[in-house]
Amino acid sequence: MKEKLFNKVCIFGVGLLGGSIGMAIKKNELAGKVVGIGRNIERLKKAVLAGAVDTVATDYTAEVKDADLVILSMHIKSSIEAAKKIAPFLKKDAVVTDVESTKELFCKKMQQILPNGIHFVGAHPIAGLERHGVDVATHRLFNGAVCVITKTSKTNKNALLKVKRLWNKIGADVVLLSPCQHDKLVALTSHLPHIAAVSLVNALGKSGSIGKDLKLVIGNGFRDTTRIASSSPQMWQEICVTNKKNILDVLSKFQRELDKIYKLIHESDSEELIKELEKAKSIRNILE
Numbered sequence: 001m002k003e004k005l006f007n008k009v010c011i012f013g014v015g016l017l018g019g020s021i022g023m024a025i026k027k028n029e030l031a032g033k034v035v036g037i038g039r040n041i042e043r044l045k046k047a048v049l050a051g052a053v054d055t056v057a058t059d060y061t062a063e064v065k066d067a068d069l070v071i072l073s074m075h076i077k078s079s080i081e082a083a084k085k086i087a088p089f090l091k092k093d094a095v096v097t098d099v100e101s102t103k104e105l106f107c108k109k110m111q112q113i114l115p116n117g118i119h120f121v122g123a124h125p126i127a128g129l130e131r132h133g134v135d136v137a138t139h140r141l142f143n144g145a146v147c148v149i150t151k152t153s154k155t156n157k158n159a160l161l162k163v164k165r166l167w168n169k170i171g172a173d174v175v176l177l178s179p180c181q182h183d184k185l186v187a188l189t190s191h192l193p194h195i196a197a198v199s200l201v202n203a204l205g206k207s208g209s210i211g212k213d214l215k216l217v218i219g220n221g222f223r224d225t226t227r228i229a230s231s232s233p234q235m236w237q238e239i240c241v242t243n244k245k246n247i248l249d250v251l252s253k254f255q256r257e258l259d260k261i262y263k264l265i266h267e268s269d270s271e272e273l274i275k276e277l278e279k280a281k282s283i284r285n286i287l288e
Helices: 016-027 041-049 060-064 076-089 104-113 157-169 179-206 212-216 220-230 233-242 244-266 270-286
Strands: 006-012 031-037 055-057 069-072 095-098 119-126 146-150 173-177
Touching (some): 006 060, 055 060, 104 179, 146 179, 173 179, 179 233, 233 244
Parallel strands (some): 146 173
16 A cells, blocks of 8 residues: 555645646545535536546535645635635644745745644646646646745745655656745746747737638647647736736846847848857757
């Protein structure tokens, strides 16, 4: 029998990420019981049928009272509201964690909301799909993925170890960062690429040429570059708001690079243009 890390786990939001976490916990026998919590009972029933959770509930108060681990797997605003509601009912030494894409503001909110004796450990699995919902969840989603765990001066060491072991056991490679470090880095590697993809697709939309002819000449380059623009608009609106400062900083750098390329093409400066293209190729190769 495999080692159980928790007697009871409650997952708020059993969609792609929450459902995949539940499936992975159950697959690896890491908890005695996994409960899915949400507002839509029909969606929750799907989570049971998919094998993501053992049972479900819309009444969170009864379920969280004896939970060892609570996972907040919703949009940022919804997760904050859920934390406020469950805070009075959590047992001493319960661990609360999350999967949010921005950490600094969220971690501060959790420190303010959760009472003494309840331990919050921030987490961000860098894994996902453009589609969402438990229908596309899989216990393999985190295999080989990176999960950033955010550590602060107030992070409980035992709680941190439990969350780290959880992510390791469901297949992820754990990286420890401060919430501030996390937000600065993902602004570059995740948030800027998404905004660039959105801008590219919207620019195409404004060209007035969307139709059968355009689709005939769309290749893998365009598909790969813009794939992420199909992600949840609500989630990305929250990301832009909660990581505003870092995103604006990287956007200004990106804008300068675009202006540089524009100028080189406009002036037909082939020599400098190829230097820029070679520089990008060299940097991209280093990142592999």
